Amino acid sequence: MEQRQPFPIAAWLIAAIASLGLFLAGADVWLAGAALLVWTGTLWLASSTPPPAPPREDDPPISRYRMSELIENSGSPILLVENGRVTVANRAARKTLGKHIVGQDARVAFRQPAAVKLIERGKSGIATIKGLVQRRDIWRVNLQKLSKGVGVVELVNMTAEADISRAHTDFVANASHELRTPLASIVGYVETLSESEDDLAPETRSKFLATILAEANRLQSLVSDLMSLSRIEAEKHDAPSEVISLREHVEQAARDAAGPDRQHRLLIEGEQDFRVEADARQIEQLVRNLVDNGLKYGAQNESVVVGLDEAKSGDARLTVRDFGEGIPPEHLPHLTRRFYRTDPGRSRASGGTGLGLAIVKHIVERHRGRMDIASEPGEGTLVTIRFPVARDAG
Amino acid sequence: MVEHTVKAFDEDITRLRGLISEMGGLAEVALQEAMDALVKGDNELADKVVKGDKKIDALESEVDKLAVRVIALRAPMADDLREVIAALKIAGVVERIGDYSKNIAKASREIGDRKQFEPLTLLPAMADVAGEMVHDILTAYAARDPALAREVIATDEKVDAFYNSIFRNVVTHMVENPATITAGAQLLFVARNIERIGDHATNVAEMVHFAATGNYPPDDDE
Structure with missing residues (x-):
């Protein structure tokens, strides 16, 4: 597009004064006139061609700053490595590897030989390394080369x-x-x-x-x-839609699980009722499994206490407590695994399938609840489950 | 850390830290693989560990050269000087950790029948604790974290306790089965090596603490 600049008045005035000066200094009138003419003409010509516009790029290269903004909120740890140095690390990366890695040598962030080799080679590639954060975890390091000496490193946790x-x-x-x-x-x-x-x-x-x-x-x-x-x-991913009254189902299921023979060992506590979005059949199954476990593995002359009250967070809290020999702490993290048994012989003898707690866990997950098992060897076990209360319950 | 006016100095220090971390990573893997070789009786893996130690040695001399060069050319002061001195010392210690792993790998080739050896189940547990120390101390070095360094120092007691119990265990085993004395003696060496790795991790921890704060950790019993 032609863009004509306004005529440079000031410059022309200087030219006029200079020519006048020339004339007054005794120069020939024609010479002074010619100087003015040439001067003005040059000004005119120069101003009439605007400087060429800088070539516009439709796709400007992304700057480091823009890139760091782009990756900052990504869920997986991403780093930019330039000439063997970490220059950008997004939030997830800083959380995983520590804040100190920015500006450090890449080897400080990944000292595992396989990763060091990958970064040294400077080509796109993938390496699997062990012990990045914890000693036993497994991570996949994915390096994508952008230009010479610059690469993006993405970390994927493969432990799970x-x-x-x-x-x-x-x-x-x-x-x-x-x-x-x-x-x-x-x-x-x-x-x-x-x-x-x-x-x-x-x-x-x-x-x-x-x-x-x-x-x-x-x-x-x-x-x-x-x-x-x-x-x-x-069904795990379809949330239950029915709104039920929790207490009624919990009490019924607890009594069912105890049966006539063990009814005297069952103690139900609390008065409060909660309305929750739940699948009644599954809630009953959950309570049956927990109460049955409590009666089976708790001391035979002690009760099992089923409680339903309000948690600090406002959720409905269901607790099942037994007073037995408890569970050694090393077993606690594995209890909800299928067929996991702390004592295979005893569990099978008492007719357990090894699936009870796995079922409970899945039911809790489907109801967006939280489950916690605490146990003190010699004291007993306390299972706590929290359910969110239905919103429209008022 | 504040950047230096001389950019090359920054680069040297960064490179120094990178080299130390690389050495540490190699030593960590060497210990892990040496123990795997010992437990499974995998002689190929043992050979690999023995060969891999050369790389650690090469890195150590690289660290030495670079550290001396930095001191000579840049005359570092205060925390920079501590950083360089610590790097120099840590490199030596990490190299020793690599050597001990190499010794474990060598010993693993000397042990014949693994089936009848009960102490073999205790050694990996001990090596786990020592390996954890090495891992944590390298993380502490990378993060310049004196608190984690002090934690590592506290863990050394566990390794020592393991050593004592394994020592008694192996000696009893050898008394009862004289045929296993050769293998038993090798296992004692392995336990000794792991114990030394724990001690060396403690040394690194002291240097990390020193580099970060300028003091040695308080409950130093020297």
């Missing part, structure tokens, strides 16, 4: 994934083991019964039959627990 894939393999192995054991004993007893039909004493026969029945029952409860676990897992 390694755990999950291990848990999955464990589950398949465990489930088939758990199913096979009762089946093998059923098959064994039935074979014995059918092969030696005549020469078996009637007491032995009935003993065998009772074992078969017990094993078949165990198989049945195992299958039904597996079914409910997979159903709950499938």
Whole structure:
């Protein structure tokens, strides 16, 4: 676009005064006139061609500052490494590796040999390193080269994934083991019964039959627990929509779990009721599992206390406390894993499937609740579950 | 840290810290792999650890050269001087940690049958504690964190306690099974090496504390 600048009046005036001076100093009138003409003409020509506009770039290169803004709020740790030095680290990276890494040598941030090699090589690539933050964790370091000596490093925590894939393999192995054991004993007893039909004493026969029945029952409860676990897992991401009154269901389920024989050991505390968005059947199952655990593993002459009250946060708090031998602390983090048993022999003898707490955990997760298990060896165990109260409950 | 007017000085210090961290990372992995080799009886892995120690040695001499050059050319003062002196000393200690890992790897080749050795289950637990110390102290060095350094110093007691219990355990085992004396003696050396690694991690912790604050940690029992 042609853009004509205004005529430079001041410059022209100087030219005019200079020419006048020239004339007054005794120069020829024509010479002074010519000087003025040339001067003005030059000014005119120079001003009539505007300086060429700087070439516009539609896609300016992103500056380091803009880039740091861009990555700052990303959930995964991202760093910019320039010539072996960390120049930008986003919030997640600073949180993971510490604030000190900005401006430091990249090796201070990643001292693991595999990562050092990757960054030294200066080409895009991926390395898996162990012990970046904690000694046992696993991280994937993803380096993308931008230009010579400049690269973006993204960190991905693989620890959980390694755990999950291990848990999955464990589950398949465990489930088939758990199913096979009762089946093998059923098959064994039935074979014995059918092969030696005549020469078996009637007491032995009935003993065998009772074992078969017990094993078949165990198989049945195992299958039904597996079914409910997979159903709950499938529904895990649809929040329950029904609004129920919590106390009624909790009390009913607790009494069901205790049954007539153990009713005297059950103690229900609290008066307050809560309206929560929940699946009534699942809440009952949760309470049944917890109360059953408490009665089974608590001391046989002590009660199990079921409480329902308001937590500090305003949530509904369900507590199930038993007074048994408690759980050693090293088992606590694993309790909700499928088929995890602190004492395999005892649990199986009491008819446990090893899935009870896994089911509870999934139900709690589906209801957006929180679960906490505290235990003191020799004192007993306290399971606390908090449910958010329904908003429209008023 | 405040930047220096002479940019090259900054670069030297950064490079020095980078080299120390790299050495530390190698030493950490060496200990881990040496223990893996010991437990699994993996001689190839043991060889790898022994070979890998050369790289740590090379880095140490690089740190030495750079530190001397920085002192000669830049005449650092105050915290910069502490930083360089600490780097010089830490490099020597980390190199020793690498050597001990190498010794463990060498010893692992001498141990024949692993099945009948109960102390073999105690050693990895001990190495875990020592490895944790090495890991934490390198993190403390990177972050210039004196509090974490003091924590590492406190952990050394655990390693010593492990050493005493393993010592008794192995000796008892050797008395009962004279056939295992050769292997048992090797295990004692391994335990000794791990114990020394713990001590050296404590030394690094003292230097980290010194570099960060200018003082040695308070409950120094020297």
